[in-house]
Amino acid sequence: PTPLDEKGPTEVAHAAAAFNEMQKRIAEYLKERMQILAAISHDLQTPITRMKLRAEFMEDSVDRDKLWSDLGEMEHLVREGVAYARSVHGATEASHRINLDAFLDSLVFDYQDMNKQVSLTGKSAVVLDTRPHALRRVLVNLVDNALKFAGSAQLEVGSTASGELSIKVLDNGPGIAEDELQQVMQPFYRVESSRNRGTGGTGLGLAIAQQLAVAIGGSLTLSNRPSGGLCAQIKINL
Ligand SMILES: Nc1ncnc2c1ncn2[C@@H]1O[C@H](COP(=O)(O)OP(=O)(O)OP(=O)(O)O)[C@@H](O)[C@H]1O
Ligand SMILES: [Mg+2]
Structure with a gap:
């Protein structure tokens, strides 16, 4: 977002400054939310991997298969969550x-x-x-x-x-x-x-x-x- 020009008559300048401040705070707030989403998603990866390992050593059964597919789904969700959070604060990849x-x-x-x-x-x-x-x-x-x-x-x-x-x-x-x-x-x-x-x-x-x-x-x-x-x-x- 581009900030407003803070020049001009006093009232306009004040309003513009207040608006810019608000815009900055919203941007920071959004960024923080995304960082939280990224952190949670990321931290979930380890226990999910551990659970998958455990499921792998369980005896073959319908329950095991269901657990396995649920874990697969969770893994996908978490991976996408991380990717989404990353895509929001702009890719850091070089051109x-x-x-x-x-x-x-x-x-x-x-x-x-x-x-x-x-x-x-x-x-x-x-x-x-x-x-x-x-x-x-x-x-x-x-x-x-x-x-x-x-x-x-x-x-x-x-x-x-x-x-x-x-x-x-x-x-x-x-x-x-x-x-x-x-x-x-x-x-x-x-x-x-x-x-x-x-x-x-x-x-x-x-x-x-x-x-x-x-x-x-x-x-x-x-x-x-x-x-x-x-x-x-x-x-x-x-
Ligand atoms: N090519 C398409 N044809 C018909 N519907 C589509 C198409 N692409 C997307 N949609 C609809 O838009 C929704 C959102 O798509 P999106 O790719 O964001 O999610 P998804 O494919 O359901 O899950 P994800 O991509 O996260 O695995 C889909 O669930 C589907 O209902
Ligand atoms: Mg899709």
Whole structure:
């Protein structure tokens, strides 16, 4: 957030100063909350690992399997919690120049290697100065959603009418109701029906993707495709 200019007539200057002070305190408060979330998430990792070890040595039984899958779920939640907290106070990763086409090729190849239906169309011929891990994470979260909710994902790279770099992650799944397109980017928000489809998740994937997209100087927007399915578009100024 940019502070207000504290010049001008006395009353205005006072109001601006008070406003700036408040803005600063809110920012500090948010940061502290995120640090608490990160600390708790992080500290939970050790006991969960210990419990998994114990479960591993238990006799085979239905209960053991249930315990094992609950622990797996907790582990995922904690990992996502840490990632979310990190993504909020901006990635600390250094910037690098990457060949975008090669970068996307290797991402897609990794999925294909695991027998996942992910494809790439278009070429950007762009050398991008960015934080590769953050960008990768954004894309992985979007592709994982497409795979989970639609079974396959198509990446499409190109540019927008106003000359920004555009990377789209497209799928042919059910899409998201128009009035929920904004909400799904909120942490922990999941479309109700998705809970009943055996598609477990924490509801942090999109929140993280959005924070990181902003952290690398881009944006993330969701829309439904005219043909059905979701379009998640990352735009980055070149
Ligand atoms: N490609 C998609 N098609 C249809 N619905 C989607 C798609 N991507 C996301 N959603 C909806 O948005 C919700 C939020 O997505 P998000 O990635 O934040 O969480 P998640 O996938 O449920 O869990 P997580 O990513 O934390 O494992 C999902 O639960 C789902 O209801
Ligand atoms: Mg997800």
